[in-house]
Amino acid sequence: MRSLRIAGIVGGLLLAGGAAPAFAHEPVPGYEPAAAGQCSAARLRVDLGRVDSGAGNRYAPLEFTNRSAIACTLSGRPELVLLSSFGAALPQRVTEAGGPSPVVTLEPGGTARAVLHWTVVESDCGEPAALRVTPPGGGPHTTIAFAVDRVCHIDVTPVT
Numbered sequence: 760m761r762s763l764r765i766a767g768i769v770g771g772l773l774l775a776g777g778a779a780p781a782f783a784h785e786p787v788p789g790y791e792p793a794a795a796g797q798c799s800a801a802r803l804r805v806d807l808g809r810v811d812s813g814a815g816n817r818y819a820p821l822e823f824t825n826r827s828a829i830a831c832t833l834s835g836r837p838e839l840v841l842l843s844s845f846g847a848a849l850p851q852r853v854t855e856a857g858g859p860s861p862v863v864t865l866e867p868g869g870t871a872r873a874v875l876h877w878t879v880v881e882s883d884c885g886e887p888a889a890l891r892v893t894p895p896g897g898g899p900h901t902t903i904a905f906a907v908d909r910v911c912h913i914d915v916t917p918v919t
Contacts, residue, residue, distance in 0.1 A: 798831035815880035835895035857916030
């Protein structure tokens with residue numbers, strides 16, 4: 760009878776997880792879960808597309824390409840900081856443009872774009888050398904070349 764009672768207690772503990780052995784789950788480098796989730800910076804390649812200009816305005820797509828083997832999603836606007844050639848943040852602030860932020864699913868190799876617009880004719884302008892880009896939703900940032908002469912005011916749309 761006593762062994763039956765002990766077996767019942769041990770069985771209950773095992774079912775509750777109280778006596779089950781604990782296993783540490785260390786991240787495996789390069790491994791990504793199978794479920795589609797938010798696109799992390801590690802999954803994305805960020806590029807600046809062709810700059811179009813006219814009448815003191817400049818436009819360029821900021822492209823986010825899924826370089827992982829599974830689908831992921833983006834929603835919102837990237838966070839941007841203009842950097843000098845010394846890596847210091849410039850005083851020009853990025854404002855929001857465009858409408859609502861759709862959820863974009865990026866299949867492997869797929870690309871989403873946010874549109875950058877900036878002006879070059881005001882007197883209070885900076886001369887950036889790079890752009891620090893944090894993907895929509897946050898996470899680690901990426902720094903890309905952004906030597907576009909002058910930037911006076913800059914805004915960004917949501918990714919689409």
